[in-house]
Amino acid sequence: MCLGRCRKSLNTGSLNVRSIRSDFQKRELASDAAKYKLDILGVQSHHLAGSDVIQIRPDDNKGRYDFFYTGPANNTRHGVGILVESSFKAEFKEISERVITARINIEKHSEQQPWDRDRFYDEVQEALNEAKNRDILILAGDMNAKTGDSHHDYPQCVGRYGKGKTNNNGTQLVECALRNNLVLTNTMFKHKMSHRTTWECPQRRDQHNDQKSGEIRRNPYRNQIDYILVKNSHMKLVTNARAYSGTRTYPDHRLVKTTLTLQWYKLNSNAKKTKQIDVSKLQAQQNRQTYQREVSRCIQSLNIQDLEPQEKWTKLTTVFQNVALEVVGYIVESVMSEYGKP
Template structure:
C-alpha cells in the first residue's frame, strides 16, 4: 500500500492516541503508526537528522507502540525519549575485564613480582589490586613477564618510613595501562586509579584494612579515608573497591540483601559491620558473596595450620552495575612464589566493561614560527646557501 508523505506527516504531527485502548484504528493504520514512529527513532540516530524530527523527541509516545518501544530499547534511547516514567538503562559492554585482589604478604623482591605477573597471565587477570606489599613510599615499576615478555606496570603506595608495614598497589597489563587516566597514592592502606572506559570511566580503590586487633582510632581513620576517597569519585564512574578488608560479613539478611549475597561466610564481626556500613552508605554490592561456588572458592584465607579458614577479601562494585559482574570467586591454586604455603587466595571478578584507549595529544605545528620574520629570513638564507655550494667535478 502506497502512503503519501502528507499521511505520514499527519500521523507524526497529529494527536497521539493510546493504541492499547483505541478501537477505531484498523490494522493498516496501526501498522502505519508503528512504521512512522520507528522511522522517527531511526532518523534520530542520524547526525543529519532534520531539526523538526529532533524536536519530536520530546513528545510523549503512544503507550501501545510495542515496535517503537523495542526499537528504542535496542538503541538505548530511553533517556532521550519521554516514555512517561524516567528510566535509567545501563549500556552493557561487549568486552570484559578481569579484576583481582590479593594479599601477597610482600612484593619487594623481583622474584615475587615475576611470580605475580605469571599468575596474572595464568588466570587472565587484567588488573590486580595487591595489599601488604611492604614497599616504602610511592612510585611505579615496569615488570616483564618471564615467559611471554609482556610488560606489566606496578603502581605502589606505601608508608613513608622504612618500617616495611602495610602497602597497597596495582599491577596492570598493557591493555589497562593504555586506558589509565590518573593514579593517586592515598596512603599505605589505600590507592586509587582511574581508567578511561565506555560508557563510563572506571575508578578502582585498592585497600588493606586494619586487623581486628588494631585500635578503634586506626579503624576509624581507615574507613574515614576510604569514605573520603569514595566520595571524591564521580557518581557516574564505575566504582570498584577491592582488597583485604580483614572482615567477616556473613550471609545477607533483610537489611543487607541489597549489598550482600547469601554466600557470605562466617558470622559478622565488628570489622564486618564496618564494611557493611561502608557498602550501604555508598550503594555497593560485595560481589564474591552473590555467586554460588563450592566452599573452597568462597574462602579467601586460612591459617598456617589450615584449621581456621575465612572469607575476608572482597571485591565491591556499585549496585547499579551489579548485572555487569558475570562471576566473582577465589582461586586456591594461585602462588606468589613464597617458600611457605600461601595463606591468602587470589580473588577475581569477571566484569563486562569496555576500556577505551587514552590517545596522546599530537604535537601541533607552531604557526607562530612561520610568521616570525627573523626565522623566515634565516630559512630563506639557508636555502640559498645550498645553491652556493660548488658542485664536485
C-alpha cells in the same frame, strides 16, 4: 574509564601477597595476573617502603603491567598497591599509606589496624567521593571483615554465599557499602566453600582442634575476609566472582577474581524490530498451566549442577524462551489500512 571497543570483559582481582620484595617475587605476581587473565589486581602486604610506579613482566615476557605501590617510608611493613595492565595507561593517586586509587575507576585499599578502623573508612570514603557517576567503580582489598550472616539484614549489598558470622570489621564494611550503594560481589555467587573462602590459617592441619569435639580438624581454619565491591547498578555486568588457590606467590590469602562483561551498543536507526513473545497470553489459565508443566519437564532433563552460574543462567533462559514460544508464540502486529486503522 576509556576501553577499546574490542574489549568484551574486565577481570579484576585482589590478593594479599605477604611480601614481594625480590624481583623474582614481582615476576611471579605478574605471572599470576597473566595466568588468571586479570586486567587489574589489588595487592596488599607487599612490604615495600615508600611509593613508586614500576613495570613488571611475567616470566614468559608476554604482556606488561604497571605496579603502583605505597607503604610506610621508614619501614617495610604492610603496604598496598595496584597492578594494572600497561595498555590501560592508568593515572595513580595516593590517598594515604593504606588507600590509593587508579584512574580507571577503581579504588583499592587494605586494612591493617582494627583500632584505627574509623580513620581508615574515612580515607576510603574520600577515595569513593572522587568517583564520577558514569565511572565503573571497583573497590577491592583485604578488609579483615567477616560478613557471613549479614545477608539477612542487608540483602541489597551482601549475598547469600558468605561464611561465618559478621564481626565488627564486617559491620563497618557493610555500612560503607550501604552508604555508597555497593555490592560485595564474591558473596553473590553460589560456589563450593573452598571457592568462597579467601584466607586459610598457615598452620598445619594437625595443629587445629575442633572447638566442639576436641578432635583434630579435617580442614584448616578458613575465612572470607577479602572482597571486591562494585556499584549496585553495575551488578548486571558481573558474571562471576570467586576465590582461586593456584597462585605461584604462595600467600595465606587466596586470589579473589571478579569478571565484568562490557557490552557496547551500536545505534542503528535502520535496525529491524525484534519480535517479542506474546506474554499476555499467559494470563489464560490453560496457557499458564501448559507453560509451567513444560518448563518443569525441560528443567528436570537439564544437567546443570556442575556448571558455572553464567552457564546455568544461559541454559535456563533458553528453556524459558523456547517453551514460551511454543505455547503462546510471537506478538502478531495488526495490519494497518491506508487510513491508519486496523
